[in-house]
Amino acid sequence: MRRLAILLALLAAGPVLADSNRPAAPLAYSQLPDATQEARAKALMETLRCLVCQGQSIADSDAEMAGDMRALVRERIAKGEQPAAIRSYLIQRYGDYVTYDPPLSWVTAPLWIAPLLLLIIGLLLARRLFRKGAE
CATH class of the missing domain: 1.20.5 (Single alpha-helices involved in coiled-coils or other helix-helix interfaces)
Known part of the structure; x- marks a missing residue:
């Protein structure tokens, strides 16, 4: 009985360990200063699936990985990269599952x-x- 209680306690503690203690990426929760660039980044983020939540876009997800992906999208948009190139990079890196519209x-x-x-x-x-x- 005691072992069962310990096992249940360990299983219940799993979600607590899901996120790290590191601070969020700089652009994960802040918008780009240029409204046009932010609009392009937001439009792209709406089409990319959160790999942790799976049912949400990276724009809507609070998962740490989604925040990292949002930051990556904003950084690349700010550098002038086209959304299609960023999308291709993320598909190459994470597979077709990252997109809501698989080829x-x-x-x-x-x-x-x-x-x-x-x-x-x-x-x-x-x-x-x-x-x-x-x-």
């Missing part, structure tokens, strides 16, 4: 094809049920 490839084909197949199957089932009801 069509053999790996992502099921993501694109599955909704179409489910729709076709649903239409065929509905058609069959309506025909049986009309008879």
Whole structure:
């Protein structure tokens, strides 16, 4: 019983250890002085997925990694780099999962094809049920 209590205490302490004690990146929570650059950075950040939260963009996430990614985007935008180049860099570094719009490839084909197949199957089932009801 005592071992179980210790194990549960260790499991409960896991989320406390998720973030480090280091300070946030300089541009993680502050905007760029140039409003045009900040708008481009914000638009790009909305299209990038937080790798920790997975359901949020890096613009919306409070995860430490999302803050680091926001800072990286703002730093590169401030240096004059184009959003498409920054996006390509992040995809190269973290994989296609970092984007909400993965490109069509053999790996992502099921993501694109599955909704179409489910729709076709649903239409065929509905058609069959309506025909049986009309008879």
